[in-house]
Amino acid sequence: MHLDSRSRRRVLASLAALPLLANAQARPALLTRAIPSSGELLPVVGLGSWITFNVGRDPAARADCLDVMRQFFANGGRLIDSSPMYGSAQDVIGEAVSRLKPAQLFSADKVWIGSSEQGPAQVEASRKLWRAPRFDLLQVHNLLAWEAHLPLLLRMKREGRLRYVGITTSEGRRHADILKIMGSQPVDFVQVSYNVLDREVEQRILPLARERRIGVIVNRPFRQGELTQALAGKRLPGWAADIGCTSWAQVLLKFIVAHPAVTCAIPATSSVAHVRENMLAARGPLPDEALRRRIVQDVERLA
Numbered sequence: 001m002h003l004d005s006r007s008r009r010r011v012l013a014s015l016a017a018l019p020l021l022a023n024a025q026a027r028p029a030l031l032t033r034a035i036p037s038s039g040e041l042l043p044v045v046g047l048g049s050w051i052t053f054n055v056g057r058d059p060a061a062r063a064d065c066l067d068v069m070r071q072f073f074a075n076g077g078r079l080i081d082s083s084p085m086y087g088s089a090q091d092v093i094g095e096a097v098s099r100l101k102p103a104q105l106f107s108a109d110k111v112w113i114g115s116s117e118q119g120p121a122q123v124e125a126s127r128k129l130w131r132a133p134r135f136d137l138l139q140v141h142n143l144l145a146w147e148a149h150l151p152l153l154l155r156m157k158r159e160g161r162l163r164y165v166g167i168t169t170s171e172g173r174r175h176a177d178i179l180k181i182m183g184s185q186p187v188d189f190v191q192v193s194y195n196v197l198d199r200e201v202e203q204r205i206l207p208l209a210r211e212r213r214i215g216v217i218v219n220r221p222f223r224q225g226e227l228t229q230a231l232a233g234k235r236l237p238g239w240a241a242d243i244g245c246t247s248w249a250q251v252l253l254k255f256i257v258a259h260p261a262v263t264c265a266i267p268a269t270s271s272v273a274h275v276r277e278n279m280l281a282a283r284g285p286l287p288d289e290a291l292r293r294r295i296v297q298d299v300e301r302l303a
Contacts, residue, residue: 029283030283031257033262034263035188036188037164042079042106043077045077045257046077047069047079047266047269047275048266049080049081050086050219050268052089052269053082062095065092065270068269068270070100071279077275079106079217080107082110084109090129094130094131095131097130105136107135107137108166109135110140110168111141111149112144134161135163136163137163137165139165139168142169142170143167143177150167150187164189164215165187166215167189168192169193171193172198188214189215189217190209191219192216192218193220194218194265195218195227195252195256196295197299197303207261210260215263216262217265221252221265228248230302230303231303234302242291243286243287243291244284249277251295253265253267253281258292
């Protein structure tokens, strides 16, 4: 049978796609967790942008961030988190979104300004940087002027200009304030630091989140790289294969997202290899409570 050049290209393209299709079918399903206030499903691993996406106008660095986001979406990712505090990160994300046009993006940003009068202007400036019609989630960053900003965000939600409202902290000394707000305000999300070595939120914040049906986003899952660096070169224990892990980064993420109160962990990276590795932690089995205790013991011993 003779094929013209156009038909031949189609056949070759179809044959080239077969290994990709086979790999996609062989992969375990993407793990998701329901947002408690709505039931909407989110993949348990998202993408942070603190430091890693603050690259200014550097074309090469921006291209790296674009490739990271492309790989993130190709692996089923949805939630990307940023803030006005993160320098050029919002603009870097917005430029990439405008080029990639991902249908599944879940946009999470923050208001971070001490003046209540400037809150609306900052939110609008952030929206324009993201090139977004509206945000999915807005959070009061590190509780800065939360008494003023939280009513603004709740009003935006009532008016249909925002889907979810949250609060964040990366400081343990603010946990009492976080608990107070969780117990008295109708927030959809709380964002906190949580990892194998920093587990204070397990005591009160995570149980209250389950009780109050509040989603939990986890920042600093690797202690800004401290944990992965400390474990670099350390041999993975045999139990890692039982939960489908080939790296310590995947172990650390699976430890976090295995907690039933956690909705999504948001590791930040500017590496395509790392985002691919991180997204693999959103597939396959999660550790049970006994194995989570074993992970803590082994990391404390090795790190």
